[in-house]
Amino acid sequence: MGTILVVAEIQKGAIREASYELVTAARSIADAGGHEVNGLVIGSGIGEFASEFASKGAGKTLVVDDAAAENYNVDVFSKAIKAAAESTGAELILISNTPTGWDVAPRIAAGLDCAFVSDAIKVENGDGGFNFRRRIFNGKLDAEISTSGRTVASMQPGAQTAFEGSSDGSTEALSTDLAATAKFIEIKIAESTGVDLTKADVIVSGGRGVGDPEKFPEVIQPLADALGGAMGASRPVVDAGWLDHPYQVGSSGQIVAPKLYIAAGISGAIQHLVGMKASNFIVAINKDPDAPIFEVADIGVVADLFDIVPALTAAVKDAKG
């Protein structure tokens, strides 16, 4: 029976939700027959995380618990993952497509001299390997990729739901040479701008369609204020320097689930959708009737945002008196 190795990622004192999404992907392949799921937890003083991962879906979980792994170091983590893949004979090694995953996953594939698929949204058993789906060209096309033999894959956070079941899991220490050339120096946390979208009940986000940095305070923020909510943005807005990174919603920004999410001038690329599709009620305003954002919207308005957003703001203010 082949093994699927699921690599957990610990962040801010907890196993990331994305790691449990990997468990969902691994379990669906295992349930289709022929594979066992194993977990891997790397760090220092992480016994309780390993037990949690083992009992919440990962099953047998290897633990690399070493002072050298206290902070993320690509040399240490890639050696640990490679050793775990070799000791379990894993055919598929699943890693989240987070900044850590971007860094470490290709190195493991190179070290194991095997196939590598990055940023997959779906994985299934294949003919002698695995079949993957990746979204390309800003979500306009899906690519189907088949691998043969051992495969390392990074999976896009938010593309699966997190595993919520339990498993009979044991933990097993794995010791291996963790000597590193790279040296950990420090982690710098970005200065807070006071924006915490994850706590907002209402988010009004603007995208590239807003077209001008001045229009965010003039058009988008007033609607957010009228609704007692916060302003958000898509990535191009942040990449262009119109707003700071804490405003960004999406796979490389904030993952949010407010009661109301209003997307104005946002096309709905998968990387944006994974950050907001769990919102309770979604309103999309876009000039293009074929924009993918309408697929997740509860109300879709095909119109110019500069007609709709100010009118909405005025209506909300009127309603409040």
Ligand SMILES: Cc1cc2nc3c(=O)[nH]c(=O)nc-3n(C[C@H](O)[C@H](O)[C@H](O)COP(=O)(O)OP(=O)(O)OC[C@H]3O[C@@H](n4cnc5c(N)ncnc54)[C@H](O)[C@@H]3O)c2cc1C
């Ligand atoms: C690894 C990776 C990570 C990424 N992470 C993120 C992320 O975290 N968050 C994120 O958002 N993106 C992310 N992206 C980028 C993502 O793929 C898209 O490029 C991005 O979401 C598009 O932003 P947008 O919808 O604002 O712009 P566009 O795709 O350019 O869409 C603009 C939309 O505005 C509409 N529009 C134009 N003018 C108006 C108007 N006057 N009124 C109404 N509608 C109008 C257009 O019809 C169009 O649909 C990531 C990409 C990669 C590769």
